[in-house]
Amino acid sequence: MPLKRTPPQTPTNSSPLPRPEATVMSALLHDDRSTLQSSKAEISMHPNPVIIDAATTSQPPTTLFAPRLPPHFSGSDSALNKHENVTVRPKRKFVSEEESSMRDFMQEMKNMFVTFEESQNQKYAYLQSTLNEIKEKNLEIANSLDFLSQKYDEIILKVSKLEADSKNSQSHIQGLEAKIEHLERKARLCAVEIRNIPKINPNETKEDLCKTAQIIGEAVDVQIKSEEIKDIYRLSSKQESAKPIVVEFTTLLKKDKLLSSIKSYNRQNGNNKLNTTILKMSCPDRPIYVSEALTFKAKRLYYLAREYAKINDYQFCWTSNGTVQLRKRENGPIIRINSEEDFPKTDK
Incomplete structure (x- = not known):
């Protein structure tokens, strides 16, 4: 009697399944195909296969290659549509010793990087705080320099004013000294x-x-x-x-x-x-x-004139009415010496 095969039941619902349900159905169909192939192999290897006739027994016929569904699934469309109740058990993967050592190495490297990152963060925080302090000090120094620059400018203005006043006073004093010198020479x-x-x-x-x-x-x-x-x-x-x-x-x-x-x-x-x-x-x-x-100033000029005449080969040096005079040669031009600036410039 020929063996009766019952093909795997497929959902008859024509409406498209949601994306999660389609994935679950695809996995179940793949498991059924694998089971069917393994069952065929077992039957072919068995020497005396036992075939049960449906007419001679009171029990209903058994389908040998029916798809195996999980206990919590039924072949009805209503059970397949409830995808929120589907649980897929992940398979345990075999982990080799090399992979385990590699994972340990990667974990160790990760820990090292975490430790290094924490150390660098601490150093960066310290450097950042130090940089902030330096910035504050630089700001204080800049403010101090601005203050000193302002005071320096004020001092420069005061010094310039004092120098101008000093020059005016010096010229006034020189004028008074010249008048006094003139009066003293006139008196003598x-x-x-x-x-x-x-x-x-x-x-x-x-x-x-x-x-x-x-x-x-x-x-x-x-x-x-x-x-x-x-x-x-x-x-x-x-x-x-x-x-x-x-x-x-x-x-x-x-x-x-x-x-x-x-x-x-x-x-x-x-x-x-x-x-x-x-x-x-x-x-x-x-x-x-x-x-x-002679006055005190005229005496000093007379002394300087005599020394100048010796050094620069001037033949005549004398005084006339309180004024020092020089002459280099006979019938030469007479040089009046009223101050030290009146001496002729010589090339050294």
Whole structure:
């Protein structure tokens, strides 16, 4: 008797299933096909297959290759449509030793990366806080620099103003000094200064000084009367025994005549110039120097002019009416020296 086969039942519902139900049905049909193939193989391998006749038994015929459904599924369409009650049991995969070691290695690497990330986050937070502090300090420094710059600008303005005031004051002082110098030269215009005459009498009087001036005049053939002397006195000096004598004449002519006569006398008597022997004083022989009575500034300029003449080969250096003058050669131009800036510039 031929074996009766019952094909797998398929849902008769013509409406399309939802996407989850279609997936479940596809899996069930795949399992039924696998079961059917395995059953065929078992029957073919069995030597005496037992076939039960449906006519000789009271039990209903059994379908050998019917699809196996899960216990909680039925072949009805209503059960298949309830996809929310379908549970698929996942199959356990075999894990090899290499895969297990690889998973452990990956987990260890993951832990290392997590630890490294936490460390880097801590360092980044520290760096961020440090950077914020640096920014705050830089802001304070910038504010301080702005404040200092503002104060510096104010100080520069004040210094500029003070420099301008100083220049004005300096020019005003120089003007006043020039006026004072002019007045002093004018006051000493008729005066001469006699140096290197010792003080013999401790109680020396102006009459004694007048007699000394008259003796010097007689030595150079210049008569000096008492009424031609306006004033006579000794200057203060470190050498108490030989303080300079200042003779103020009433007229400029008398002063010029005396100075020119002394120059002629010294020129004519080069070996025996004017000295203390003509005064018949009980003292060692000393040369007597007679020149114009110069102010302190004029004396300094006269000293600098003599040094300048020696260095730069100037033949003549003298004073006239309180002014220092230079001349390099005979009949050459005369250079008036009123200040240190008046000296000719030389190439060094």
